[in-house]
Amino acid sequence: MKRYFSIIAVMALVLCMLVGCGSKKDDTSSKSAKQEETVAPESTDNSGQDAETSDSSSDDTNQLSGKHHVVIKVKDYGNIKVELDADTAPISVTNFVKLAKQGFYDGLTFHRIIDGFMIQGGDPNGDGTGGSDETIKGEFSENGVENNISHVRGTISMARSSENDSASSQFFIVQSDSTYLDGQYAGFGTVTSGMDIVDKICKDTPVTDTNGTVEKENQPVIDSIKVVD
Structure with a gap:
């Protein structure tokens, strides 16, 4: 026993x-x-949950083509000049240009900053939870859309939640090559001047955690995003 x-x-x-x-x-x-x-440069944007998956930017008849240029004016830092590629990412570029022309980005901030990775902004809530009223189709290969813009230093790309078609207004600028994001996020342009400003923002801005969270009083302000052509 x-x-x-x-x-x-x-x-x-x-x-x-x-x-x-x-x-x-x-x-x-x-x-x-x-x-x-x-x-990942994700947002937790819930603003478009009750809206249609895609806005008018997804309508072929309304989409831009060719190259377009914008200037992102950051308070106390200077101008970041960006060339947008509407031939590669027409939906993303059309949406971004539309919001810029509406003055949507004026006074918003870069709310998430990771030195050695990227700066993320364009959220009206300033915490990663906000966006515009509409969402757009994600233009990247994992979502069935060919996009050859690689996430190397200087690339501007759309932030999104875990849903492929959840991008709206939030965007990020890549500071250091992050090609592992290729195929998962919609790159739609390249910084042509002002990466020194991106570097300075990354260096100067205090963050509260490894996720790059920036307290509202420390968030660099986007004075405006002006469409040049």
């Missing part, structure tokens, strides 16, 4: 050890997933 109970005790101990190992593995996987989420 004693031997019988000893066998049961040993089996119970082994079972506990296996369960413990399994829990540790799951926890590691959870941590890895969480780390990957914080690296």
Whole structure:
């Protein structure tokens, strides 16, 4: 009888050890997933949930083509000049130009900054939860759209949530090559002048965590985004 109970005790101990190992593995996987989420330039924009998936920017008859140029004026820093490629990302460019012409971006901020990665802005709430009234189709290969704009230094791209077609107004400018984002985010242009300003913003701005969160009083202000042509 004693031997019988000893066998049961040993089996119970082994079972506990296996369960413990399994829990540790799951926890590691959870941590890895969480780390990957914080690296991506995502928004938690819920502003377009009740709207149609795509706005008028997705209508072929309304889409821009060719190259377009904008100037992002950042308060106390200077101008970032950007060339937009509507031949590659017509929906994203049309949406961005439309919002800029409406003055949507004037007075908004860069709310998320990660030195060595990117600066993200264009959220009216200033915390990653806001956007414009409409969402657009994500122009990247994982969403069935060919886009050869790589996320190298100077690329401007649309931020989004985990939903492929959730981008609206938030955008990010890549500070350091991040080509692992290719195929997952819609690059739609390139900075032609002012990457020194992006570098300075990344260097100067204090953040509260590794996700690049910036307190509202420290967020660099976008005075305006003007469409040149």
